[in-house]
Amino acid sequence: MPIISAFEKELAIFSDRIKMSENIVIIHHYNPDGDAIGSSLGLYNALKQTDKNVTVISPTFYPDNLKWLPGAKDMKVLGKKTQSDPTILDGADMIICVDMNARKRVGAIQPQFAFKALLDHHPFTETFTDVTIADTSYSSACELVFEFIENSYLRQYLNKDVVTCLYTGILTDTGSFQYSSSNPNLFRVVGKIMEFGIEKNKIYNRLFNAWSEDRIRFMGFVTCSRMVVMPEYKTAYIYITAADRRKYNEKFGDTENFVNIPMQIEGIIFTAIFIERDNFIKTSFRSKGTFDVNEVSAKHFNGGGHVNASGGESYDTLENVCKKFEELVRGEYAEVLKNYVY
Ligand SMILES: [Mn+2]
Structure with a gap:
C-alpha cells in the first residue's frame, strides 16, 4: 500500500x-x-x-x-x-x-x-x-x-x-x-x-561521473592531507580550509560526498566534514547503522537531517569546530562509538 x-x-x-x-x-x-x-x-x-x-x-x-x-x-x-x-x-x-x-x-x-x-x-x-x-x-x-x-x-x-x-x-x-x-x-x-x-x-x-578534473584532484588532496582517522572510536573526519577551496578552484557541489570518503575505511561507522565557508563552517555527518547523526547535528551543530545523514553549521573557527568534534567523540559519544558493533 x-x-x-x-x-x-x-x-x-x-x-x-x-x-x-x-x-x-x-x-x-x-x-x-x-x-x-x-x-x-x-x-x-x-x-x-x-x-x-x-x-x-x-x-x-x-x-x-x-x-x-x-x-x-x-x-x-x-x-x-x-x-x-x-x-x-x-x-x-x-x-x-x-x-x-x-x-x-x-x-x-x-x-x-x-x-x-x-x-x-x-x-x-x-x-x-x-x-x-x-x-x-x-x-x-x-x-x-x-x-x-x-x-x-x-x-x-x-x-x-x-x-x-x-x-x-x-x-x-x-x-x-x-x-x-x-x-x-x-x-x-x-x-x-x-x-x-x-x-x-x-x-x-x-x-x-561528471566531475571536473579540479574536483577529482581536490578529492585526492583532501583524502591525503585533510582526513583525520580515530580508529578507536570508529570515527573519521575531513576538514577543508577556505584556502584549500581556492587552490582547487572549488565550484558549487564539488565537496558533496567528500564526507563519505572516510566511510570506505573498514570499521569506520561515523564520519564528518567541516568546510570553511565565507561566514561559517559547514558541517555534514554520516553514519552506518543506528548511530544517530541527526541528534549529533541538532544538539551540537545547529542542524538536523536523518539518522544516517545530517548537516549543520557552526560560527566558530574551523580549528575550534574540529576540536569540539574530537572532544565530543572522546567524551559524550565515546562509549557508544567504542562499543559499536556493526
Ligand atoms: Mn531530500
Missing part, C-alpha cells in the same frame, strides 16, 4: 487546490541537491502539461550535474539579492514547497500570501503551510512526489520526463540505494518508474 494512503484528507485538499489554482509556484530549499531539484522538476513536468502557469523557483543556484534535467532551463534561479525581492511570488495562488521541513530553508523568500502546501520527508516538519504531507518513511521527496502524482488527478501526466527527474532525486538522496532505502515502497515506486523506459545508466553517469 502506498505510504501516502495515510494522508487521504491532505491528498484531497492538495489535489483540489491544484485544480483550482492558475498560477502555481514550486519552491525548494536553498543550496538545492538532486532531490530538491528532481522533486520540483518532476512536479513541474507533470503540471506543465495542464493549462496552469507553473514556475519553479530555486532560492540559490544548483549543481551543474543537474542542468540536463528536463525543465531545468525553465527554472527561475535566484541569488542572495533577488531572494529578498518582495514581488518574487506576486500573482501566485498556490505555492508548493518540496524537500524542506522549515520555512527558513527557502532563505529570504517570504511565502506568505498564497495557499501553501508541503511535500517532505525530513523529521521535525514545521507547520508553516496550509496542508502538509510529510513522512520520514520516504527515501526522498521524489518518492513522495511520485506517489502524490500517482494518487491524484495528475496521474495522467506521468511520463518519461517526470520520472527521469524523480529517479534522479531518489538516486542522490539514497546514495544510489545505499541508505534511507529499506522501505519496500521505494522499490515499488522505482519499479513503476522503470516502466516508463528511463535511461537508468545514462542518468547515473550524468549525475555521478
